[in-house]
Amino acid sequence: MPWSIRIGRIAGIDLKLHFTFALILMVGALQWGVPHGPRGAFFGVLLVSLLFVCVVLHELGHALVARRFGIPTRDITLLPIGGVAQLSRAPETPRQELWIAAAGPAVSAVLAALLFGATALTLGANGLTDAETLSTLLTQPSLPTLLAWLAGANATMALFNLLPALPMDGGRIFRAALSMRLGAERATTVATGVARVLAVGMGLFGIFQGQLGLALIGLVVFMSAGREQHEVLTRRVLSRVRVEDAYNKHALVLAPGDRLSRVMEYLLTSPQADFAVVLGERLLGVLTRERALQGLAYEGPATYVSGLMQRDVPRIDVDATLEDARRLMAEQRVGIVAVYRDDVYLGLLSLADLSEALAVASAAWRHGQGFGPVSYTN
Structure with missing residues (x-):
């Protein structure tokens, strides 16, 4: 408080x-x-x-x-x-x-x-x-x-x-x-x-x-x-929306050898705030906007993202509900979780993704439509 x-x-x-x-x-x-x-x-x-x-x-x-x-x-x-x-x-x-x-x-x-x-x-x-x-x-x-x-x-x-x-x-x-x-x-x-x-x-x-x-x-x-x-x-x-329906499937990702100069470019040209650092298909960590800005301010754009990323990222199954994800974020006091199917990394789910899904789902249900693509007939 x-x-x-x-x-x-x-x-x-x-x-x-x-x-x-x-x-x-x-x-x-x-x-x-x-x-x-x-x-x-x-x-x-x-x-x-x-x-x-x-x-x-x-x-x-x-x-x-x-x-x-x-x-x-x-x-x-x-x-x-x-x-x-x-x-x-x-x-x-x-x-x-x-x-x-x-x-x-x-x-x-x-x-x-x-x-x-x-x-x-x-x-x-x-x-x-x-x-x-x-x-x-x-x-x-x-x-x-x-x-x-x-x-x-x-x-x-x-x-x-x-x-x-x-x-x-x-x-x-x-x-x-x-x-x-x-x-x-x-x-x-x-x-x-x-x-x-x-x-x-x-x-x-x-x-x-x-x-x-x-x-x-x-x-x-x-x-x-x-x-x-x-x-x-x-x-x-x-509780009625699955993680699979809300996580960012087209997110920009970083490699451990990337520098903050690339993150600067991503932050300026995309709405994305958090970036997965991956090696092949394996998640190594997450670089948040806050850590990236701190790194730029105190260490400069030539700094490697691997030295700033958060390595311990809570995991959630892709078939879990968004309420499960929100509860996990609250218990772990984090704003982002890694989405997996079994042991295969799929992407990231952030609080911003939760808020957007909540807004869309609430509007859809108010109209009497379930979450997902809305169809109209003439």
């Missing part, structure tokens, strides 16, 4: 922090520091920091359950409005989506119960029933106050995330349950409609009640719900 920095790894997953997180720390410091001085400011920063530790645990719940289903998680990013666990691919079945989505709120609910119990222990037997103690608990920096705020935040996180609004956890659970009866596409359409209604409600309530944070969440939910529906339609289209 843009404007994010990597701060570490947890369970083999990169943990990233959005730069706006600093604003939340400042708000916490000011909210507690103004009435309570430096001690309050430290308390506010500690409270916000521990709250985001709870958010990490919530997202880690999603990630670890996804891992059980063979779905890697690219990273976990902390944002001002929460966290995002970026899975490398979507769950394949409604059951997988249901379990992955439910894991986050389950973690938050367990944390809330443990923290409420810890709060009760620190206050003693009569602490939770004494009005003066409870009043102090909400306003004075102390260990019981810290535990109580964290308990309440985790309970809120668990309940709020169960709202049936995509892309929130409750929305994914709702869609997964519907998918078991209606299929993924119809379920997503219904879940998207419900999400948009709830998003508008959150937005209006937030505006009229002065809760700008809630209004912002409503806006994010509204926009994200549309992306969820688009993603399902994209998967449907790409």
